Amino acid sequence: MIKEVKLESEIAIKPTSEIEEILQNVRMILGTVKGTATMYREFGIEDLIDVPRNVAEARLTATIAENISKYEPRARLLSVEYENNEEGISPRVVIDIVGTRA
Numbered sequence: 250m251i252k253e254v255k256l257e258s259e260i261a262i263k264p265t266s267e268i269e270e271i272l273q274n275v276r277m278i279l280g281t282v283k284g285t286a287t288m289y290r291e292f293g294i295e296d297l298i299d300v301p302r303n304v305a306e307a308r309l310t311a312t313i314a315e316n317i318s319k320y321e322p323r324a325r326l327l328s329v330e331y332e333n334n335e336e337g338i339s340p341r342v343v344i345d346i347v348g349t350r351a
Contacts, residue, residue: 250346251327256280256339267323267349274321278313279340292320294340302338306331309340323348 250268254275264270281293294312297305310329317326324344331338 250349252344252346254279254342254344255332268346271321271323271344271346271349275317275324275342275344278316278320279342283312292316305338309338313340313342317342317344 252268252272254272256276256279258272258276260276261269261273264273278293282296283293284290286292293316294309297308300308309331313329314326317324323346325347327343327345329343330341332341333339
């Protein structure tokens with residue numbers, strides 16, 4: 250099952266399905282700055298201020314792929330695209346949800 254996740258996606262405090270839980274977990278990966286999660290310093294994405302856009306996108310894509318693989322193995326990363334916003338760039342991730350009871 251193919252799904253899209255953005256930072257702006259609505260947060261589900263209490264997911265009602267396994268698919269909603271997976272989407273929430275991927276969104277948490279995208280919204281957490283690496284080094285800020287107590288006991289999980291490698292969790293999240295890098296804070297890349299003043300890095301050229303092409304370098305930032307490449308490093309973010311690698312970090313997103315690594316984190317999804319490690320922390321949400323029920324999701325398989327298909328693609329990452331970047332959109333401009335007021336704060337810089339924002340990732341739009343497309344995942345394939347695998348191994349669920351959906």
